[in-house]
Amino acid sequence: xxxxxxxxxxxxxxxxxxxxxxxxxxxxxxxxxxxxxxxxxxxxxxxxxxxxxxxxxxxxxxxxxxxxxxxxxxxxxxxxxxxxxxxxxxxxxxxxxxxxxxxxxxxxxxxx
Amino acid sequence: xxxxxxxxxxxxxxxxxxxxxxxxxxxxxxxxxxxxxxxxxxxxxxxxxxxxxxxxxxxxxxxxxxxxxxxxxxxxxxxxxxxxxxxxxxxxxxxxxxxxxxxxxxxxxxxxxxxxxxxx
Numbered sequence: 643x644x645x646x647x648x649x650x651x652x653x654x655x656x657x658x659x660x661x662x663x664x665x666x667x668x669x670x671x672x673x674x675x676x677x678x679x680x681x682x683x684x685x686x687x688x689x690x691x692x693x694x695x696x697x698x699x700x701x702x703x704x705x706x707x708x709x710x711x712x713x714x715x716x717x718x719x720x721x722x723x724x725x726x727x728x729x730x731x732x733x734x735x736x737x738x739x740x741x742x743x744x745x746x747x748x749x750x751x752x753x754x
Numbered sequence: 755x756x757x758x759x760x761x762x763x764x765x766x767x768x769x770x771x772x773x774x775x776x777x778x779x780x781x782x783x784x785x786x787x788x789x790x791x792x793x794x795x796x797x798x799x800x801x802x803x804x805x806x807x808x809x810x811x812x813x814x815x816x817x818x819x820x821x822x823x824x825x826x827x828x829x830x831x832x833x834x835x836x837x838x839x840x841x842x843x844x845x846x847x848x849x850x851x852x853x854x855x856x857x858x859x860x861x862x863x864x865x866x867x868x869x870x871x872x873x874x
Contacts, residue, residue: 643816682860684799691849691867692791692799697860735799739858742813744789746799 644668644738648747655752661723663750665736670716673740680740683712683721686749687732695734696721728754756780756863758850763868770840774868776833776850784808784828787853789861790835792846792870802848803835807856818844840872 645668655661671680679699684692694703696712699719709724723730731754736747762774776788790802803824804813812824823836833850847869851861 680858684861686799691864692861693864694860694862697854697862703862733798737799737801737860739860741858742801742804743815744801744804744858746801749798 643743644671644740644745646736646738646745646747648734648736648750650750651748652751652753655723655726655754657726657728657754659726661726661730661752663721663723663734663736663752665714665719665721665747667717667719667738671738671740672716679715679719680738681712681714681719682737682739683710684735684737684746685730685732686735692735723752726752726754730754756852758852758863758865760848760850760865760868763848763870765871765873766840767874768841768872770872772837772840772870774835774837774848774850774870776835776865778831778833778852781852783826783831785856787856787859788824788826788833789851789853790824790833791849791851791861791864792844793849793867794843794846797846800846804853805833837870840870842872845870845872 649664681699683696686692700712733749759777789804805824821839825834847867849867852863
């Protein structure tokens with residue numbers, strides 16, 4: 643099974659500053675057939691279901707503010723939240739979908 | 755509007771059974787793979803099971819294989835999770851989610867979840 647490890651487990655960022663969350667997979671999630679990284683990022687606020695932010699490692703989901711960006715390839719990925727807003731306080735999860743089980747990282751809590 | 759509505763959760767004794775349902779609306783259900791994800795109280799997300807759109811290929815986490823069964827009725831736009839021989843560690847909020855297309859992709863729409871509690 644592919645193990646997804648996020649760092650840090652939590653971070654506190656001031657309003658308007660940048661938050662950086664890392665996600666590392668135990669093996670590559672880059673497909674040689676289509677050159678896509680099978681990696682998504684989700685945001686979850688208390689009492690709510692997760693919300694898709696980023697897919698294919700760097701493609702922003704429709705309606706997601708452009709202050710959210712994803713980068714990386716292979717085994718190392720980053721979610722960056724620029725110009726942090728109060729509504730960005732949440733837990734963020736990475737997940738691979740390169741085969742099954744499609745495991746999630748343990749989550750990173752972002753506090754303001 | 756694309757919507758998913760889970761139901762069927764509740765309190766059940768260890769070894770018991772439950773059947774979760776997820777009613778889908780606002781999209782052509784049969785065109786999309788579907789997924790169940792669970793979240794134990796205060797914990798992270800755990801991928802449980804997935805089913806393809808038309809071929810109904812199924813996939814399971816090792817911890818549930820042989821006890822939980824995913825299925826779908828495309829004529830009723832409904833996803834199911836039959837849960838047998840339940841254990842305390844199966845207690846969680848169970849979310850159904852729509853995949854972006856019929857294959858292995860991210861999940862772009864989630865339901866609000868239904869809570870399963872396994873306790874004597």
